[in-house]
Amino acid sequence: MTQTVVKFSELKKKYHDLIAVNDLNLEIYQGEVLGFVGPNGAGKTTTMKMLGGLIKPTSGQIEITNGNGSLAKAREVPSELYRRFGFLIDIPAFYGHVTPRKILGYYCRLLGVPKEKIEKQIEWALKIVKLTRWKNKKIKEFSKGMKQRLGLAQAIVHEPDVAVLDEPQTGLDPAARIQVRKIMKKLKDLGKTIFLSSHMLYEISEICDRIAIINRGELIAVDKLVNLEQKMTKQEIGVELLEPINPNNVNKLVKEISEKIKAFSENDDKIPVVYDENIPGFHIYYDGKPSSRKNIHKILTSDLKLPIIGFSRVRTSRLEELYIELVENNEIKYTQNNKLKRR
Amino acid sequence: MKLNILKIINLRGDKLMALNLEMKRNLSMNQIFVIYKFELFLHRKRYYLMLILGLVMYNLTAIILAFSPPPDVKLFMASTVGQIGSLLVFLTLFFAGGVLADEFDKGTALTNFTKTGRDNFFIGKSLAVFTSVLIWNGIPLFENIIFSLALYQQVPLELFSWFVFYCLVGGTYVAIYLLFSAIFRSGTQAMVMAFFFIMAGATAFGILLGAPYYFPIYAEIAVIQIFDPSAVDGVFIIDLSYVIIMLLAYLIPCLVLAYLRFRTRDV
CATH class of the missing domain: 3.40.50.300 (P-loop containing nucleotide triphosphate hydrolases)
Incomplete structure (x- = not known):
């Protein structure tokens, strides 16, 4: 104990x-x-x-x-x-x-x-x-x-x-x-x-x-950090490609991936995919469900046939995002409570 | 009404008991001794300076007087030890002025108070400051014993009375400085305010009440009565017992208030 x-x-x-x-x-x-x-x-x-x-x-x-x-x-x-x-x-x-x-x-x-x-x-x-x-x-x-x-x-x-x-x-x-x-x-x-x-x-x-x-x-x-991460509404996957994508095709590909994984991403207006030429690869934001992660992997490898050499949840920025999300939610709650009290 | 008063008394009694118990739990002789020793070590340079100043001042006065010594040993002493009163107020300021406030002001309290109770800290520090008064008064005591033995072949008992009385005067100054040091955030601010209180505030208070006994620095004039019981200060017949009572009336409450403020202060 x-x-x-x-x-x-x-x-x-x-x-x-x-x-x-x-x-x-x-x-x-x-x-x-x-x-x-x-x-x-x-x-x-x-x-x-x-x-x-x-x-x-x-x-x-x-x-x-x-x-x-x-x-x-x-x-x-x-x-x-x-x-x-x-x-x-x-x-x-x-x-x-x-x-x-x-x-x-x-x-x-x-x-x-x-x-x-x-x-x-x-x-x-x-x-x-x-x-x-x-x-x-x-x-x-x-x-x-x-x-x-x-x-x-x-x-x-x-x-x-x-x-x-x-x-x-x-x-x-x-x-x-x-x-x-x-x-x-x-x-x-x-x-x-x-x-x-x-x-x-x-x-x-x-x-x-x-x-x-x-x-x-x-x-x-x-x-524990792992448990806190589960509670997050938005999570990130780092996708590393074997070689960079031709700059002329980036926008088209990003749009295509976004369309295909829309069902697994958050319900906001933001594009859930960002291309990062430094990796080279993508940052994909999704709803955090293990099944969604599996489906995204399938879309990228089987449907789009991308040469993926790395596919993992990003840890270093996890806590930062979690922190910002929790603090922001708390701030909204605090402001709402204050407004109610004033009324 | 009677019940209410009893209730108040009861509550106060409980609080005092709780405070007493808590203090007993926190007190540790070992910690007090360690703090006391470290405080003395911390101000090593100040003690050297004090020693040099004391030796130079007394030696000079005593040597000058030794060339044409007064007929009476008591007169000789009144001319030597009677001089140090005004220095005592500066000296105690030097040691006690910022002793508590600086802990908060400079941030050392953040480390010190997580290692020892504030009760121990207060007692250790205060004892160290009182020791400086003892040392400072001990220098003329020692020198006067030597000079009076050399010049008059006797040591009058009044010299020891003077020593005890001047330790009380120094202790009173220390208690006032400690109180201001426990109240104010900055050490310098505490020093200035306490010094102003001793030199002007308490004096005004004494004048307002119509008798000089009410301010501590009067003790520096009253000391003459130890060597000459018939001495007057121009207007008043000096009554040393009144002076002693007033000094205690400053010393005890100031010390208690300083302690209470110090132990409850947020860091």
Whole structure:
């Protein structure tokens, strides 16, 4: 049975008239990587701050694992929260005139890491974030990316069971982002639970077991990516051809395919087929049903006799589309509710 | 009506009990000690500066006086330790002015408060700041013991009374600074406002109430009574016990309010 390590129940945070988080119900299971996705101001950081005890919820409760398999209110077991959880929230800030070694040592002592283990833990954390060379340099000399990596180091230095990471890739260059992704994969391999919020949807789809989408403080979806994809009304197939199509024939072919697969595409006015000369091939948008996919394949190969060498569902853009679709639907619902309230 | 009052009292009692329980759960002597030590380490440069300033100032005054020493050891002390009052208000500002506000302003609270309870943090930091007052007052105490032994071959007990009294004065300044630091978002803003309150606001309050005891900086004038019990400040006969009560009346509420504000503040 999967053990719950964090449970948010009816969690709410209000700032005067603004509801930052609205009746959030969410569970995080041991050993999983849960991606927390949403637009700016959706309530991701507020939720994480409430979990870390940085802000008080207006109502609702947060329960965390207390080590023996049962859940306890986070406020009642603060030492469990400090020791079992590691937080990287927002843009991390440190006292400028100390060194990473000193600050990590300070955190280790605060968290009760045994004296003889402190140096080892510091070395381990700095090695993971690749800051070993800078361990004795003052933090004020660090770049934004280095501070972000140090932020990650302070979150894991005491080897917590749960890492709460709020947009850990913010402000990082592509190389550093890859490095951070590798760190998260390493933590996942170590069996750690990760609660990760990010704008980098690709990163999320790469490492997360489940995804929770939040908008205007409300949780609008939470499931495995595969299951969420099933719920999408529109899905995409990437079709790769052996060789590019003669430019003069592209429009005619696109029109022909569109006509033939019309029954399997969404009921909108958009053309369900787009030719991409970079592949070379097509992006085909359909209703997501497995039977439709089978039929489209048959039309392309048997009816139109196209030289297809690749036929697959596109994953990298899946989450982005899913995210946009869910958030847009939620926005429409929100606007309609507001109009009704005004009436 | 009676029932309502009882209800209110009951509610308050419950809340206080809950607060007390929560504080007990969060408190950890080890964490307080770690924070205290780190805070002292963090301001290492400030302590060096303070030590140099203290040594230079007292040595200079004491050396000048040593050339033509006053006939009484108490007069000698009134001329040396009586000088540091105005510096104490700046010194405490230096250490306590932005100590809490900066955590929020600079964002270090985001990492620190996920590793320790705010109760521990507040106590650890406050103890470190109070230590700076002890150190600062300890320098003239130590030097005056040496000078009075060298010049007068005796150490009057008043010197130790002065030390305790000045620690109370410094502690009061610290408590006021901590309160402003817990309220304001920016460290600089907290420092300016608290300093203005001590130098002008509280003074105006004292004048308004018609007695000088109501403002903390009066303690710097009143200190003279420790060495000369018959001293007057021109208008008022100085009563040191009043001054002590007023200092405590600032120190305790300011400290409690600072703590309550600090622990409930959103990051």
